[in-house]
Amino acid sequence: xxxxxxxxxxxxxxxxxxxxxxxxxxxxxxxxxxxxxxxxxxxxxxxxxxxxxxxxxxxxxxxxxxxxxxxxxxxxxxxxxxxxxxxxxxxxxxxxxxxxxxxxxxxxxxxxxxxxxxxxxxxxxxxxxxxxxxxxxxxxxxxxxxxxxxxxxxxxxxxxxxxxxxxxxxxxxxxxxxxxxxxxxxxxxxxxxxxxxxxxxxxxxxxxxxxxxxxxxxxxxxxxxxxxxxxxxxxxxxxxxxxxxxxxxxxxxxxxxxxxxxxxxxxxxxxxxxxxxxxxxxxxxxxxxxxxxxxxxxxxxxxxxxxxxxxxxxxxxxxxxxxxxxxxxxxxxxxx
Ligand SMILES: Nc1ncnc2c1ncn2[C@@H]1O[C@H](COP(=O)(O)OP(=O)(O)OP(=O)(O)O)[C@@H](O)[C@H]1O
Ligand code: SF4
Ligand SMILES: [Mg+2]
Numbered sequence: 031x032x033x034x035x036x037x038x039x040x041x042x043x044x045x046x047x048x049x050x051x052x053x054x055x056x057x058x059x060x061x062x063x064x065x066x067x068x069x070x071x072x073x074x075x076x077x078x079x080x081x082x083x084x085x086x087x088x089x090x091x092x093x094x095x096x097x098x099x100x101x102x103x104x105x106x107x108x109x110x111x112x113x114x115x116x117x118x119x120x121x122x123x124x125x126x127x128x129x130x131x132x133x134x135x136x137x138x139x140x141x142x143x144x145x146x147x148x149x150x151x152x153x154x155x156x157x158x159x160x161x162x163x164x165x166x167x168x169x170x171x172x173x174x175x176x177x178x179x180x181x182x183x184x185x186x187x188x189x190x191x192x193x194x195x196x197x198x199x200x201x202x203x204x205x206x207x208x209x210x211x212x213x214x215x216x217x218x219x220x221x222x223x224x225x226x227x228x229x230x231x232x233x234x235x236x237x238x239x240x241x242x243x244x245x246x247x248x249x250x251x252x253x254x255x256x257x258x259x260x261x262x263x264x265x266x267x268x269x270x271x272x273x274x275x276x277x278x279x280x281x282x283x284x285x286x287x288x289x290x291x292x293x294x295x296x297x298x299x300x301x302x303x304x305x306x307x308x309x310x311x312x313x314x315x316x317x318x319x320x321x322x323x324x325x326x327x328x329x330x331x332x333x334x335x336x337x338x339x340x341x342x343x344x345x346x347x348x349x350x351x352x353x354x355x356x357x358x359x360x361x362x363x364x365x366x
Contacts, residue, residue: 032086032119032204032236033062037095039081039262054314055081057262058095060338063204063236065100068254070239070247070270072285078262079240083206086238088116100203120197124209126189130181136192137162137177143199165195168233169225187218194225204236205229211246223249244285248274258282261319264338268346278341278353281320291360301356318351326352 039056055078063069071079084090086097088104097104099115107115123129130139140162148158163173169191181189190210197205207226211219223246226237230251239250247256248270256273258266258281266279277283280303287302305323315321318331328351336349 031062031064031098031100033060033098034086035060035096037061037082037085037097038093039078039085039090040093041081054262056085056092059257059259059262059264061086061257061264063238063255065203066230066234066236068230068237068239068250069257070241070250070254071257071259072241072244072247073259074242074285077259079242079259080208082259083121083208083238083240086204087119087121087206088112089121117200118203119206120200120202120204121206121208122190122193122197122210124212126186126193126213127181129193130189132181135178135180136166136184139181139192140165140177140196140199143196147200161199165198166192168198168229169195170221171195185218186214187221190214190222191225194222194229198229198233202235204238206238206240208240209242210239212241212243219246227251244274244289258285263319263349265320265349266346267338267348268341268344272344272346275359276344276346276355277358278344278346278355279348279350280324280326283356283358284323287358289360295363296360297363299357299359299361302358303356318349326354328352 037056037059041053041055042050043053044050059082061069071082073079081090085092099118102115104112104115141158144158144161148154162177166173166176171188171191184192205226211222214222227249229235230237237250239247241247250270252271254270256268256270257264258273258279260281266273266277266282273282274286277286283303284305287299287304291298303325306325307323317333318324318336321327321331324331330351336351338347338349341348341353
């Protein structure tokens with residue numbers, strides 16, 4: 031079980047002659063991902079998804095909050111003692127091209143982390159070879175034909191499988207897949223998503239999906255939790271099916287309204303939510319972070335910031351003063 035409480039992160043960005051500016055990337059985010067469970071972080075570019083994923087994987091420091099991995103509170107440990115815990119969480123980046131060293135064969139790529147692990151656990155060279163073949167087989171690659179190749183001799187989908195195999199060499203508790211299929215040929219994406227789902231079922235490894243694509247986040251599994259993030263704040267959180275089928279936050283509703291409708295097969299929802307402004311990244315509002323773009327804002331929204339709270343009669347939480355169900359989802363056309 032991996033939990034986070036009140037995770038906060040501010041970046042100082044070098045600006046123009048007027049000086050630097052601060053970006054609040056995360057604003058007191060809470061999360062909880064059970065062993066073998068699945069979660070997805072979804073939201074538009076710059077909302078803080080990758081920062082949160084990197085913090086969870088121990089690759090980025092946070093300013094405030096607590097992270098606990100399998101019951102051990104990270105802030106209670108010295109930085110060097112945190113590493114073995116964070117190593118249980120492996121990140122899969124979006125670009126399998128840059129994630130692999132082009133001068134190393136797949137054998138060499140897998141050999142390095144396995145050698146380290148063999149040293150820690152007292153295994154021999156034969157175990158390394160067997161384990162390399164095993165992790166490749168787990169990700170659906172034929173060790174015999176892949177081990178001696180270089181990354182450029184593989185397709186994008188195969189390369190991403192090698193990246194996942196390398197992550198498996200440390201027997202992780204969780205894989206953090208950051209836009210893991212966005213740079214892969216569309217025809218190969220489903221295979222990678224199916225693989226991650228399969229690894230969850232077969233190995234009991236948790237999967238955290240980071241994506242801006244609602245359809246991808248749906249694929250994590252029916253029991254997954256979805257976190258909708260807007261400007262560093264979780265604005266809606268709950269079972270993936272509920273959040274997609276019955277969202278109550280206007281921002282979630284705007285994301286779902288933007289999904290293209292299958293022409294001739296589907297009809298759009300009757301109450302699509304379209305933000306009144308395209309983007310709002312400039313000033314720090316005092317009230318609701320979504321207020322400038324929200325078609326439903328009222329006076330209170332401008333002066334007070336809503337916090338995440340339970341939704342009456344529904345399993346998800348929301349951060350909106352005026353949550354409301356709206357018909358935003360496309361549905362199959364009658365008679366089709
Ligand atoms: N190292 C950094 N230095 C300064 N600012 C940063 C840094 N990393 C992220 N940021 C800023 O923090 C905010 C959140 O960035 P982050 O990369 O987490 O967003 P994201 O949701 O992953 O976006 P995308 O969908 O484009 O990948 C952005 O405003 C970004 O510019
Ligand atoms: S609090 Fe107000 S501005 Fe914010 S999402 Fe809800 S209705 Fe819109
Ligand atoms: Mg990102």
